[in-house]
Amino acid sequence: MENKLQILQRRKEIEQELVDLLKETGSDFSLEDIKEIIYNEDGQDSLTDIIAMFDNGLGLVELENVLEIVNDAWNYFPHKILGGLSPIEKHP
Numbered sequence: 001m002e003n004k005l006q007i008l009q010r011r012k013e014i015e016q017e018l019v020d021l022l023k024e025t026g027s028d029f030s031l032e033d034i035k036e037i038i039y040n041e042d043g044q045d046s047l048t049d050i051i052a053m054f055d056n057g058l059g060l061v062e063l064e065n066v067l068e069i070v071n072d073a074w075n076y077f078p079h080k081i082l083g084g085l086s087p088i089e090k091h092p
Helices: 004-024 030-038 044-052 060-075
Strands: none
Touching: 004 030, 004 060, 030 044, 030 060, 044 060
């Protein structure tokens, strides 16, 4: 079980990974766009919307990396429907 400090630290790492990935893929989207979609999520389509932000004809290895980072972001970033908590905070 992670404490609040570890969760915040991991969240910062994920943010940096996402920023790096956005640059690598030449995406027109920003970290704030991703955080907003996660916060205001309305079901499984939200996850698909985020993955699509990185789609520049990615190969399988790159897609796997994107899926892993996006999944981490989904679990560690706050969601409005969870009262502003992340799933990891809600269900440690």
